[in-house]
Amino acid sequence: MTTIADGKNMCDFILLGCWTPSFVENIIGWLNALPHINYKFRQVKETFNLDIDGDYVQSLVVFCGLSLLLAVLLLLLIVITWVCQCCLKKSDNCHLFRFTGACLYGNEHTNKSVNSAASGLADVNQNIRLAIAQTNKLNASQFEASKHVEELTVLIERKSKEAPTINQTLVREADALLTEVSDKLDDVSNQILKIGQIFGDLKFLDKSRIYGHRVEFERWILCITLISIMICVLFAGVIAFCRQSRKGAILFSGLGIVIFIVSWIMFSLVFPITVAYADFCGGGATPFLETKINQEVIQTFHFYKDCVPKPSHDNVPPKIPVSQINNFYSTLEANQQKLEGLLFTLFNRSEEVELISREISSDISNSFKSIGALEATLSCYNIHDDVIAMYEGFCTNGFLGTVIVTSALFMLGLFLFILLLLVSRSWHIFVRLPSDYVEVGEDDHFSPRGQDNMPDNVYDTNIFNPRARQIGGMVDGVPPAAALSNGSAVNNHQPPTTSLLVESSTATWLRNNATHASAPPATNTINSHSAGLRNSNYQLNNPYRHYTQQQQEFQEQFDI
Structure with missing residues (x-):
């Protein structure tokens, strides 16, 4: 049994079957190859930079200005042709409806893809926050272990002074083991601090998710509203031509100018955004993101994008020192067991020493649990799909939807230009021509409808009528x-x-x-x-x- 969701997925498969990632990459390459020039008509070397006063933003404004200039030139041709009044072709309305439908489809596809990317980013943020919480828990276990090691050091010194006959060789060996354990705990603390520095600033990711949802929703509403207005105007124009209404044709001409201007304004805004979109996904993302987040996070995202998921906890990004912490705690556990046996022999199973040693073992055990949870949270199989959904939703499907919207708006503007060139003839094509035939009305005094009798002879008009x-x-x-x-x-x-x-x-x-x-x-x-x-x-x-x-x-x- 085929469900509605299956039908929708099948429709998306049929429509997007030919849009492979390589095709999208080719489009990105073509848009990257467009010459970016600033206000001084000099080529911009920057790949992607959203600095308001920078040359790259000036190049985007130049793209917008060129689009508006093209719209003004086409509008000038429309005005000139309206003066000349060419003939009419009504078949262009079908093409206009097709292009408005393509705009709606591209708008919906972009909205769906960006929402998918935002959902993937939200999942990645959630995993990172969970990893930060587990890192904090690991840091707490390390802090408790360090405190207990210091207490054990003080206790050994006090016990050594209380028993002058104690074996000093074993005391020095125990002291060396304690020093090694303390150093390992310090190393663990440094690695935990490094993890905290990597994932410490998530404000940019949170803002990206929040503003991405908001901007995408507002963009979707705006496009839906404007395209719906265009469809209503075109539908009214079709009705006017079908009814052969001269007033409707003139009204459609006036509203056609409005939707022509609206379509080209939309294109002048969407086209620079599409170029910036291509620059971002074509290699400009890394230099731009380096100004917002640290380089380790960028490399971590690249790792999750390219890694091969497998059911193991050791498949984590190399910049995140989880494996080093795990090795430190393995060495720490071995030294702690050796120290515990030595202290039991040295102090004859003292209750105080045994209690502190048990607490250190518990801290190490809790640390191992936190490390295992951290490895599971940051493993490739847990985040890979979310990063792929984020990347493909934004830089593949989302960019493809933007290209569809841009192309459809461009073709819609061209066909509106052609239609408005040809529509001026319709101002006079529906004028009622004079005819010898006059429809007999109900008020006719000579041949009224619905009556069998004839009227009186008025001005001798009934001659030869028996x-x-x-x-x-x-x-x-x-x-x-x-x-x-x-x-x-x-x-x-x-x-x-x-x-x-x-x-x-x-x-x-x-x-x-x-x-x-x-x-x-x-x-x-x-x-x-x-x-x-x-x-x-x-x-x-x-x-x-x-x-x-x-x-x-x-x-x-x-x-x-």
């Missing part, structure tokens, strides 16, 4: 009752040969357009009197009689 005269039993827009009362019915005692157009009740649109009717006359018996009357009525009632021929034809198009 429904205008047939709806509701109307004749030429006049009800039958009104027609009968006015004597204007069709069959009101008129001869069949008389044209209906000569009647005074005949609708105006029929009289005005009689000459344009395409239907032939019903009979051939129309008399000249009716024809003359019709022509005279047409001339008197024609609303376009004062128009020119061209104006009349133009107006008749709208009448029809």
